[in-house]
Amino acid sequence: MVLELQDLCFSIGSSETLKGVNLSVGGGCILCIMGASGAGKTTLLRLIDGLIKPSRGKISIFGRALESYKKRELAKIISYVPQFAPFEVRLTVEEYLLTSRFAYMNLLGSLTKADHAEVDKALFLTGTEKLSRRDISTLSGGEMRRIMLAAALAQSPQIILLDEPTVYLDPKGALDILLLLQKIYQSGITIIMVTHDVNQALLFGSDFAGLKNGEIFFHESSVKAILNRGLIDALFDMHFHQVYHAADKTLQLVPAK
Numbered sequence: 001m002v003l004e005l006q007d008l009c010f011s012i013g014s015s016e017t018l019k020g021v022n023l024s025v026g027g028g029c030i031l032c033i034m035g036a037s038g039a040g041k042t043t044l045l046r047l048i049d050g051l052i053k054p055s056r057g058k059i060s061i062f063g064r065a066l067e068s069y070k071k072r073e074l075a076k077i078i079s080y081v082p083q084f085a086p087f088e089v090r091l092t093v094e095e096y097l098l099t100s101r102f103a104y105m106n107l108l109g110s111l112t113k114a115d116h117a118e119v120d121k122a123l124f125l126t127g128t129e130k131l132s133r134r135d136i137s138t139l140s141g142g143e144m145r146r147i148m149l150a151a152a153l154a155q156s157p158q159i160i161l162l163d164e165p166t167v168y169l170d171p172k173g174a175l176d177i178l179l180l181l182q183k184i185y186q187s188g189i190t191i192i193m194v195t196h197d198v199n200q201a202l203l204f205g206s207d208f209a210g211l212k213n214g215e216i217f218f219h220e221s222s223v224k225a226i227l228n229r230g231l232i233d234a235l236f237d238m239h240f241h242q243v244y245h246a247a248d249k250t251l252q253l254v255p256a257k
Helices: 041-048 071-075 093-104 113-125 141-154 171-186 198-204 223-228 231-236
Strands: 003-012 015-025 030-034 056-061 078-081 159-163 190-195 207-212 215-220 240-244 251-255
Touching: 003 041, 015 041, 015 207, 015 215, 030 171, 030 198, 041 078, 041 159, 041 190, 071 078, 071 093, 078 141, 093 113, 093 141, 113 141, 113 171, 141 159, 141 171, 171 190, 171 198, 190 198, 198 251, 207 231, 215 223, 215 231, 223 231, 231 240
Parallel strands: 030 190, 030 207, 078 159, 159 190
Antiparallel strands: 003 015, 003 056, 207 215, 240 251
């Protein structure tokens, strides 16, 4: 298993955000974690990335306890793309991506030709080569989302964690990002993304988990099973109509009034 969570809990004061989360994730998949606001989705990603520590439970990456990894070791395995972009940072796109190579720097903090090659590769994969000399504070929301994903790829990770990767994007920008994520996961990288958008999840994911009230409500790899059991309705405590597009029969879930 790439990732295993066992009885994972997280509390802030007397408030328990996550309550005994158990989840196993295999390799080479797009796991979409769905749930309402406040369900604990972002907290879960931050725990997996080691940014915060659980109050109880265990996280294992490739069968090894998360806490046993050194920071540089972990940075070669997991990259994390948060919701919000670092607009205040005064760097060019290329400089920003090069900071993603910190785990590979030598003792003198020097970058090698291999580091620059990985940055060039990430720019190429995300179609952002023309942005390399731009100050990141001048980028549009869609451009910045691509650059943040490029920075994650520049780490040469085996797992990418994404927090609402299409937030604030227009329909075309969102579609471009989702198609890019499909291409990345097909290359063998495991993607774990959280989203409110059930249609994006069901169309582009390969595995699906529902997080409700701080617990895993379901974990499935079959869209049909999710819909037949009414799991999305129960996850969000509301009813959705299942609508199929006349042209290509693409499924859309439409909230019932």
